[in-house]
Amino acid sequence: MNNLNFADNVSQLRRARGITQETLADFVGVTKASVSKWETGQSLPDIATLLLLAAYYDVTLDELLGYRPELSGEQIRKLYHGLAEDFAKKPFEKVFARSQELVKSYYSCYRFLLQIALLWLNHYMLAAPERQVQVLEEIVNLCVRIYENSVDNGLCSDAIVLEALVKQQQGKYADVIATMEEVCNPYRFARNADSLLFQAYMQAGEVEKADARMQLYIFEAALAMLNGVGNYLLVHGRELEKCEQMIARTDAMLEQGSLEQIHPNAAAQFHYNAATIYCTHGKLAEGAARLRRFAQIIRRMKENGMRLCGDVLLDRLDEWFEGNELGAKAVRDSAVIMDSAQQALENPVFSCLSPQERKEILAEL
Numbered sequence: 010m011n012n013l014n015f016a017d018n019v020s021q022l023r024r025a026r027g028i029t030q031e032t033l034a035d036f037v038g039v040t041k042a043s044v045s046k047w048e049t050g051q052s053l054p055d056i057a058t059l060l061l062l063a064a065y066y067d068v069t070l071d072e073l074l075g076y077r078p079e080l081s082g083e084q085i086r087k088l089y090h091g092l093a094e095d096f097a098k099k100p101f102e103k104v105f106a107r108s109q110e111l112v113k114s115y116y117s118c119y120r121f122l123l124q125i126a127l128l129w130l131n132h133y134m135l136a137a138p139e140r141q142v143q144v145l146e147e148i149v150n151l152c153v154r155i156y157e158n159s160v161d162n163g164l165c166s167d168a169i170v171l172e173a174l175v176k177q178q179q180g181k182y183a184d185v186i187a188t189m190e191e192v193c194n195p196y197r198f199a200r201n202a203d204s205l206l207f208q209a210y211m212q213a214g215e216v217e218k219a220d221a222r223m224q225l226y227i228f229e230a231a232l233a234m235l236n237g238v239g240n241y242l243l244v245h246g247r248e249l250e251k252c253e254q255m256i257a258r259t260d261a262m263l264e265q266g267s268l269e270q271i272h273p274n275a276a277a278q279f280h281y282n283a284a285t286i287y288c289t290h291g292k293l294a295e296g297a298a299r300l301r302r303f304a305q306i307i308r309r310m311k312e313n314g315m316r317l318c319g320d321v322l323l324d325r326l327d328e329w330f331e332g333n334e335l336g337a338k339a340v341r342d343s344a345v346i347m348d349s350a351q352q353a354l355e356n357p358v359f360s361c362l363s364p365q366e367r368k369e370i371l372a373e374l
Contacts, residue, residue: 014075016050022066022073023048037061079118086336089124096132097342105129105136105144112151119159119168124334126151126171130178131341148175166192203229221325228319228326231268235259235275239282252286267320269306273313277306285358297366300354304373307350315339315346350374 023033023044030044037058046052054062063073080088088111095104108125115121126148133144152172156165173188203226210219238259245251259279263269269276284299316337319326330337339346354371362370 015053015073016048018073018075019044019062020048022068026066033065036065080115080121082120082334085121085124085334088121089128089335089340090338092128093132093340093342093345096128096135097344101132101135101137102140109147116154117158119155119161119164120334122151122155123164123167123171126155126168127340130171130175132345135345142179145175145179148172221328224319224323224325225329228271228323228329231262232272232275234262235268235272235279238279242282242286246286246289249286249290252283256283256286267322270320271318271323271326273306273310277303277310280306281353285356288358288361291361293361296359297362297370300359300362300370301373304350304354304370307347308374310339311343311347315343347374 023030030048031041034041034044037054039054039058043052043054047054053059059070059073063070066073092104092108095107108128112122112125129144129148129151133141133148136144149172152168152175155168156172159165159168169188170192173185173192176182176184176188203222207219207222207226210216210222238255241255242252245255263276263279280299280303284296284303287293287296287299316339317326317330318337319330327337341349351371351374354367359367
């Protein structure tokens, strides 16, 4: 939390109004020496005098004191991961109540509110079914507070997208479409932002920054590709030939680009989606093989501490991961991730596999 800034504030307010220390002292009923001590940070007035000063300058007490609950990036990261670990080990309601108290304490720290909204979205499924609806509404309320009050355009954009994610969970698909069609408008100049920034860095001779930005762009493009493949398989799930061609193409990209290392979660999701396609079409050996790869990647993620990392070619990614608000650590505790993976393997579409085969796949986790 930021320190109080009363000394500077009371001095600036007095000078802005052209008032002498003696005039201010007479109004509030203290000595000129007392005002001088306030302005040099040697002392603070009592609460009654603070109220009188706030009324005199027509400002709030928070404005007068310079009080603004604000957390550093490191503090936000520590609180997030501490709560994420608690969600994995303690009763949901107890941890949720603790996080709500933190929200009240830092209600004007919008960066923190965004991360709490993300925390709740990543863990609301741990709540009782009847509470999940309420938790989702709480997330929406935080998102609305952020984009209606924050002056940080990037933060507001993130809150709008996060709200759309919640509305998707709520089944409000028309709202999601209305929001995301504008956000994802392919004709916006912002689509060229990464390339423009890269070129500007190069032209300015800032090659290191250009390299780091380019590597991040490749990382994000690869993630978009893997997510796109998952969506393609969903749309064309009944067309086995098309799906197999797309799966083969993606396999080649994963192998040549080492994407399983830099995008383990997305790669695992791809193999999982491929498994559902194969099992749906009765290709059980192929489906089981994909599920094994899914389980193996999740296990390696756990062994790696659920952290993102680059590789020999994309060796600047670690800087970006660590610079992220929550760092390179996964947004959910490893126990929660492993539990979700086990639940995913219980998908009815995999009931066509033998009990022994499913047991062996589970053992891979």
